[in-house]
Amino acid sequence: MFDPETQSWSTFITLGDEYVASDHGSVVRGDKIYIFGGYGPNYTVKTKVFSIDAKTGTIDNLTPMLTKRGDVAALYYNHGNIDAAYVIGGFNDDNDYCAPLTTVERYNFESNTWTESSSDQINLGTARGDKAAVVMDKKILVIGGEDKHEDQVSLCFSFILHFFIE
Numbered sequence: 001m002f003d004p005e006t007q008s009w010s011t012f013i014t015l016g017d018e019y020v021a022s023d024h025g026s027v028v029r030g031d032k033i034y035i036f037g038g039y040g041p042n043y044t045v046k047t048k049v050f051s052i053d054a055k056t057g058t059i060d061n062l063t064p065m066l067t068k069r070g071d072v073a074a075l076y077y078n079h080g081n082i083d084a085a086y087v088i089g090g091f092n093d094d095n096d097y098c099a100p101l102t103t104v105e106r107y108n109f110e111s112n113t114w115t116e117s118s119s120d121q122i123n124l125g126t127a128r129g130d131k132a133a134v135v136m137d138k139k140i141l142v143i144g145g146e147d148k149h150e151d152q153v154s155l156c157f158s159f160i161l162h163f164f165i166e
Contacts, residue, residue, distance in 0.1 A: 013052065013059075021035070021037070021070075023038050023130075024037050024070065025074025025088075031054045032052065033054060034049065034050075035050055035051070036065060036087045037069045037070055037072055037087065038070045047064035047065045047066075047069075049062040049107070050062055065107075066105055067101065067103060069091065069092050070090055072087050073132060074087045075088075075135055075140065077140065079135075083108075085107040085109070086133070087107065088133050090129045102127040126147070128146055129146050132144055
């Protein structure tokens with residue numbers, strides 16, 4: 001935890017082994033930090049979702065994602081009647097990490113439930129992991145990313161995709 005007054009770092013909490021993950025997605029909503037998926041020890045792919053209360057350090061286990069995924073982008077979207085987190089793309093071990101995911105999952109904070117996009121709803125169009133995502137003008141923009149194949153890895157940095165939410 002960083003204290004801007006003293007310009008110093010300190011340990012806020014120490015996570016147990018079940019929570020340790022790399023390449024996960026995270027968002028902040030109110031006083032909570034939400035952590036989505038990622039890779040556990042030995043590169044195992046997670047569906048795990050939990051929140052950390054930034055005031056107390058309390059950890060709450062939440063409903064797991066529908067699809068295990070790491071190398072994801074996650075963002076908080078709060079416009080109109082939508083107050084949700086989106087977890088976008090990524091990789092999993094269903095195909096030995098050789099093809100990224102095109103799917104997007106939406107987490108409803110109030111009901112602690114997930115919805116996955118279908119081909120006629122929100123999806124990436126171009127499968128990718130390790131990308132950036134932001135909300136701008138009520139649209140989700142996904143930028144760049146990695147498209148991995150068994151024999152090569154290529155980066156596509158010039159692609160921007162608009163999701164129309166409302």
